[in-house]
Every structure is written in structure tokens, then in C-alpha cells.
Amino acid sequence: MTVRLVFCTCPDTASAERIADxxxxxxxxxxxxxLPGVTSVYRWQGRLERAGEVLLLIKTTADRLGALSARLAELHPYELPEVLAVEAxxxxxxxxxxxxxxTAEDT
Structure with a gap:
């Protein structure tokens, strides 16, 4: 089973904690x-943006990545949340x- 590290930024601690839980x-x-205190610089809807965010570093498996990504999209306050996965x-x-x-489904 391959472990994945998933990166996702949140706008504040409250949303980050809610998603993590x-x-x-x-x-x-x-x-x-x-990981609080992250500053993100990005282009959104044609404008250069800068935002203070909380970075989530999520540990999961390749088998659970699809379900995790879908759940993140449901829970996240952003229109387009960052969900980037890399193999450990x-x-x-x-x-x-x-x-x-x-992360076993039958746990």
C-alpha cells in the first residue's frame, strides 16, 4: 500500500481544524x-493575490486518496481548494x- 502526503491550504485555523477532525x-x-503562518501568493481570476493560510499536511494511502479528495471538496470553504498529493x-x-x-475502510 502506497502512502500519500496531501497538501491543502485553508483560510484560517477554524476551518483547518474542522477539516482535519x-x-x-x-x-x-x-x-x-x-502548519499556521503560511503566506500564499497566487493568481486568481486575473488578479495577483496574497493570503495568510494554514497548510494541512495530510497522511493517507493511495487507495483512500479519491475519497479524501472528494471529502475535502465538500468540506472546504474555497471554490477551488488546493489538493496536491505526492507519494511517500x-x-x-x-x-x-x-x-x-x-485509513483502512473497515476500521
Whole structure:
């Protein structure tokens, strides 16, 4: 089972905490780190934007990525939430096994 790290920015701590609680509570994520103090610079609807955000670093599996992405889209206050997933190329085997166990659909 391949572990994925998913990046998602949120506009504030309250929405970040609400999303993190739902993802872990629903076994879509094993763990979510909330990293406050992120400044994002991006172009949106033709304008250059700058926003303070909270970055979520979400640990899940490849099998749960589709369901996690769909749930993020439902929960997120942004019209187009950032959902970027990268494969964890390596890690402590016991930790990777824990991620798999925590995100199992029958948990």
C-alpha cells in the first residue's frame, strides 16, 4: 500500500481544524498536521493575490486518496481548494503500516 502526503491550504485555523477532525474521524487520513503562518501568493481570476493560510499536511494511502479528495471538496470553504498529493518514497516501515491501518475502510 502506497502512502500519500496531501497538501491543502485553508483560510484560517477554524476551518483547518474542522477539516482535519473530519478526515481523521472518518478514517480518510491517519494524521493531519496544521502548519499556521503560511503566506500564499497566487493568481486568481486575473488578479495577483496574497493570503495568510494554514497548510494541512495530510497522511493517507493511495487507495483512500479519491475519497479524501472528494471529502475535502465538500468540506472546504474555497471554490477551488488546493489538493496536491505526492507519494511517500520511503519512511519508517512501522509508521507507514500505521498509516495504512488507520485509513483502512473497515476500521
Amino acid at each position: 473530519a478526515l481523521v474521524g472518518e478514517h480518510l487520513a491517519a494524521c493531519v498536521n496544521l 518514497g520511503a519512511g519508517l516501515p512501522a509508521y507507514l503500516d500505521w498509516v495504512v491501518a488507520q
